[in-house]
Amino acid sequence: MSVDHALPEPQDTVVLRPATTLVLGGDLGGTSTRIVIADHDGNVVGRGAAAGGNPTSHPASAAANFGQAIRQALTGLDPALALDPTTVKAAVIGAAGGSALSKPEVAAQFDAAWSGAGLVCTPRYIGDLEVAFASGTPEADGAVLIAGTGSAAGLVRDHRLVRTADGHGWLLGDDGSGFWLGREALRSLLRALDLGEPIGGLGEAVVQAVLPDRQEGGVAEREGYDLLRDDLIRTVNSRPPVLLAELARTVVAAYDQNDKTAHALVKRAAELLTETVSRLRTTSDNGPLVLAGSVAxxxxxxxxxLRQSIRDHFHGEVLTAHDGVGGATWLALGALDPALATRDNHTRLVAPPA
Structure with a gap:
């Protein structure tokens, strides 16, 4: 999982004793792969980054990027200081689309990248819901909701995911997500075209986003509506469906311009996401709820x-996820020794810079 907060930069380069025990955290997202290595006091001693590491879409290149980021992190914060891979004793890797790692051929590529970097401990791969929760709170129990391109919620007990809701993908679910917003914006436009009604500000913006080369201006003739409708349908169906999520930004811009349709879509998205959370939580639950993703x-x-709706329906704190790779690194500390998963270490690894 990638959430737009950077890890706090260390004040000084940490100089390690040869026998220092280290942990590794990873965040394999669709657009970036990030690795952090930390000592038992939660000090970052190495970090690396590479291109996307989602094992579902392109497993071979994702595994190669994974290995590149690891090797970069092992050079340490000081390029002259190479970290000994064998001193990494615990590792937790958060992976978007992590279920692909259950396929032997995909797992083999990631195993090769891991051992190729000289690492000998066995990494624990977890989903982005667990990483997001750990990045938002050091509490052991609570819930998490990710709403970005897709949407999913999870119930966490003792730092582990025990139940999920939605996350069914764009074809079957992901209600209230960026994809949902984009699809519903386009559907509202097509309904207006079918009825021969004015398409409004959001409709004009959607036309411009989907058909940027089309001449600007309103559509007055019924024949024109039919032609526009056909152009929209043909163009959208020729692209990967997930690209509809790009229209979420168009909806938000129209919302800021007080477009009536955009306001209705934004309100409905918040309601749907609240409903997703309600599948996991009751009004008596008082653990924290961590929200992650650009839509949330x-x-x-x-x-x-969404935050207002959650506070109206549920007890407990509503928190915002920070950097996923920091959350994964903090979980790795806990895997090494539960006594190391302290609030102070969580703050050092996860909290955004002031």
């Missing part, structure tokens, strides 16, 4: 309405 972010209108 504090700067998003969906995120703002």
């Amino acid at each position: 972010g504090e700067s998003s209108p969906v995120g703002r309405l």
Whole structure:
């Protein structure tokens, strides 16, 4: 999971004694792969980054990027200081699309990247829900909701995911997600075209986003509506469906312009995400709920309405996820020794810079 917060930069380069025990955390996202190595006090001593590491979409290149980021992290913060891979004693890797690692041929490629970097401990691969929860709170129990391109919620007990809701993918679910917003914006436009009604500000913006080379201006003739409808349907169906999520930004921009349709879509998205959470939580639950992803972010209108809706329906703190790789590294400390999973270490590894 990738959430837009950077790890706090260390004040000084940490100089390690030869016998120092280290842990490794990883975040394999669709657009980036990030690795952090830390000592038992939660000090970052190495970090690496590479291109996307989602094992579902392109496993071979994802595994290669995984290995590249590991090797970079092992050079340490000081390029002259190479970390001994055998001193890494515990590792937790968060992976978007992590279920692909259950396939032997995919797992073999990631195992080769791991051992090729000289690492000998056995990494624990977990999903982005667990990573997001750990990045938002050091509590052992609670719930988490990710709403970005897709959407999913999870119930966490003793730092482990025990139940999920939604996360069914764009074809079957992901209600209230960026994909949902984009699809519903386009559907509302097509309904208006079918009825020969004005398409409004959001509709005009969707036309511009999907058909950027089309001449600007309203559509007045019924024949014109039919031609526009056909152009939209043909263009959208020629692209990967997930690209509809790009229209979420168009909805938000129209929302900021007080477009009526955009307001209705944003409100409905927040309601659907609240319903997803309600599949896992009851009104008596008082553990924290961690929100992650761009749609659920504090700067998003969906995120703002969602936070209010959650507070109206549930008890417990509503928190925002920080850097996923920091959460994974903190979980690795706990895997090494539960006594190391302290709040202080969590703050050092996860909290955004002031």
